[in-house]
Amino acid sequence: MVSEKPATGRRKIKIEKISKKNHLQVTFSKRRAGLFKKASELSTLCGADIAMIVFSPAQKAFSFGHPDVDSITRRFLSGSPSPPSSGLPQLIETRRNANAHDQNVELTRILDHIEAEKKYGEVLDRMRRADRSRCCWESPIEELELHELEQLRGALEELKKAVAKQVNNILIEPTSSLPFSAVNGGGDGGDFAAKLEIDNASSAALHFNNFGYAQKIC
Amino acid sequence: MVSEKPATGRRKIKIEKISKKNHLQVTFSKRRAGLFKKASELSTLCGADIAMIVFSPAQKAFSFGHPDVDSITRRFLSGSPSPPSSGLPQLIETRRNANAHDQNVELTRILDHIEAEKKYGEVLDRMRRADRSRCCWESPIEELELHELEQLRGALEELKKAVAKQVNNILIEPTSSLPFSAVNGGGDGGDFAAKLEIDNASSAALHFNNFGYAQKIC
DNA sequence: ATCCCTATGTATAAGCA
DNA sequence: TTGCTTATACATAGGGA
Numbered sequence: 213m214v215s216e217k218p219a220t221g222r223r224k225i226k227i228e229k230i231s232k233k234n235h236l237q238v239t240f241s242k243r244r245a246g247l248f249k250k251a252s253e254l255s256t257l258c259g260a261d262i263a264m265i266v267f268s269p270a271q272k273a274f275s276f277g278h279p280d281v282d283s284i285t286r287r288f289l290s291g292s293p294s295p296p297s298s299g300l301p302q303l304i305e306t307r308r309n310a311n312a313h314d315q316n317v318e319l320t321r322i323l324d325h326i327e328a329e330k331k332y333g334e335v336l337d338r339m340r341r342a343d344r345s346r347c348c349w350e351s352p353i354e355e356l357e358l359h360e361l362e363q364l365r366g367a368l369e370e371l372k373k374a375v376a377k378q379v380n381n382i383l384i385e386p387t388s389s390l391p392f393s394a395v396n397g398g399g400d401g402g403d404f405a406a407k408l409e410i411d412n413a414s415s416a417a418l419h420f421n422n423f424g425y426a427q428k429i430c
Numbered sequence: 431m432v433s434e435k436p437a438t439g440r441r442k443i444k445i446e447k448i449s450k451k452n453h454l455q456v457t458f459s460k461r462r463a464g465l466f467k468k469a470s471e472l473s474t475l476c477g478a479d480i481a482m483i484v485f486s487p488a489q490k491a492f493s494f495g496h497p498d499v500d501s502i503t504r505r506f507l508s509g510s511p512s513p514p515s516s517g518l519p520q521l522i523e524t525r526r527n528a529n530a531h532d533q534n535v536e537l538t539r540i541l542d543h544i545e546a547e548k549k550y551g552e553v554l555d556r557m558r559r560a561d562r563s564r565c566c567w568e569s570p571i572e573e574l575e576l577h578e579l580e581q582l583r584g585a586l587e588e589l590k591k592a593v594a595k596q597v598n599n600i601l602i603e604p605t606s607s608l609p610f611s612a613v614n615g616g617g618d619g620g621d622f623a624a625k626l627e628i629d630n631a632s633s634a635a636l637h638f639n640n641f642g643y644a645q646k647i648c
Numbered sequence: 649a650t651c652c653c654t655a656t657g658t659a660t661a662a663g664c665a
Numbered sequence: 666t667t668g669c670t671t672a673t674a675c676a677t678a679g680g681g682a
Contacts, residue, residue: 221655222678227471239678240476241649246676247468250659253445254465258458259487265506267479273506285503288483288491439672440661457661459666464659468676 240268248276261287458486466494481506 230236244266255262255278263284264276275281448454462484473480473496481502484492493499 220653220679222657222676223655224657225475225678227474229477230475235678236476237649240472240478242677243468243472243475247465247472249676250461250465250468254458254461254484256445257443257448257461258454259447260458261485263483265481265502267502267505269477275506284483284485287485288493437672438662438670440659440674441672442674443661453661455666460660468659 236269244268244274251276252278263288454487462486462492469494470496479505 230239251262251264254260260278261284262276262278263281265281266274266276268274277284448457466482469480469482472478478496479502480494480496481499482494483499484494486492495502
C-alpha cells in the first residue's frame with residue numbers, strides 16, 4: 213500500500229526552490245522569522261555581534277543588526293583592507309540601555325514583537341475609530357457605543373495577545389535565580405503568560421486611561 | 431528523592447549570556463553552523479540573497495554571502511541613502527542562507543542597514559494613519575525594562591478583562607452606567623495603578639507598534 | 649500576510665571521545 | 666574545535682480562518 217498521509221503535521225521537504233509561489237512566500241515568512249530569532253538568540257547567548265542583510269525573492273530588503281548593522285560592518289571593514297566606500301554616514305549612538313545584557317533581552321523581545329507590530333497597526337486603526345476625538349482611552353467608556361466597545365475589545369484582545377507573546381518569551385523561566393535576575397524582577401512572568409486568557413473577567417479593576425503614566429505621554 | 435534527571439538529552443536553556451566560557455564556545459560553534467545551514471536552506475528554498483557577518487565573542491569574524499557578501503551589501507547600500515538608525519538595533523527581519531560556500535571568509539565591505547529605511551517608511555506610514563488620536567501607547571515596547579513589562583502585562587490584563595466585562599455589562603444592561611469610574615477603586619486596581627509609575631526612561635505605556643523608530647511621532 | 653493547530657522533522661544541550 | 670549519542674526543545678509544513 214502506498215499508505216496515504218493522514219497527517220496534518222509537518223512533512224519533510226526537499227531543499228530546493230519552491231515552485232508554488234504562494235507556498236514560497238509563506239515559507240519565506242516563517243523561516244525568515246525563525247532565522248531571525250535564532251540569530252538574536254545566538255547574539256544573546258554568546259554575545260556575538262551580527263549583521264545580516266536579506267533580499268527577498270521580490271528584492272525587498274531586510275536587515276538585522278546587533279547591536280546594529282553599521283557598527284558591525286564598520287568593524288568588519290577595519291579588519292580588512294579594501295573599502296571602496298569607506299565613508300558611510302553613521303549615526304549610531306549608544307542607546308539608552310548602555311547595558312549590553314539589557315540590549316540583548318530587548319533584542320529578543322523586539323524580535324518576537326515584530327509580528328505584533330503589524331497586528332498592532334490594525335489595532336491602532338480600530339482603536340482610532342472607536343476613539344473619536346479624545347486622546348487615548350481617556351474618554352470614559354460610558355461614552356462609547358456598543359459596537360465601539362466591541363471593537364475596542366477586539367483590539368485589546370489582539371494587543372494583549374501580542375504583549376503576552378513578548379513578555380512570555382522574556383520572562384517565562386520559573387525559578388529565576390540566575391545572573392539574569394539583575395534585570396528580571398521576578399518569576400511570575402511565566403505564570404502570567406499562560407493565563408493570558410481574556411475571558412477571565414473576574415474582578416479586574418480597570419482604569420485604563422489613567423494608569424498614571426499614560427497621560428504625560430499624550 | 432529529587433527525581434534525578436534522565437540527564438542525557440537536550441535541556442531547555444534560558445536565552446541569556448552563557449556564563450561558562452566553555453559552554454559558550456561550543457554553543458557558538460554549533461549554533462553558528464545551524465544558523466548558516468538554515469540560511470542556506472532559506473536561500474535555496476526561496477531564492478533569496480543574503481549577506482551575513484558574525485563576530486564571535488572572541489572578535490573573530492565570520493561571514494557568509496549568497497551569492498556573496500559584496501554584491502549584497504552593495505545592493506543594500508545603493509538602495510537607500512541614510513539609515514534612520516535611531517537607538518534601536520534595527521532588526522527588521524532576517525534570513526540567512528549559506529547553501530554555498532564561504533562562511534569563514536573574511537570579507538571587506540560595508541553593510542548598511544539602509545533597508546531599514548524602507549521598513550521604517552512603512553511603519554511610519556501606518557503609524558501616521560493610526561497615530562493622531564492615540565498617543566499614550568507611544569513608547570516603544572522595546573524600551574521597556576523587564577519589570578516594566580511585567581507591569582505592562584498586568585495593566586493589559588486588567589484592561590482587557592475590564593473591557594470584556596464592560597461590554598458584557600452593557601449587553602445585559604442597556605442602561606449604560608459608568609461602572610468603570612468606580613471599579614477602579616479596588617485595592618487591586620489601586621495598587622496596580624500606583625505601581626505603574628515607570629521611570630522616565632520608558633514611559634511605560636504599552637504600545638508596541640514601532641520597531642523602535644517611531645517614538646517621536648506622537 | 650498572520651494566527652491557530654497538529655504531527656513531525658530538526659536543531660541542540662550535555663557528555664564523552 | 667569537531668564528532669557522536671541521547672533525549673528533548675523547538676521550528677515548521679500543510680491546511681483552514
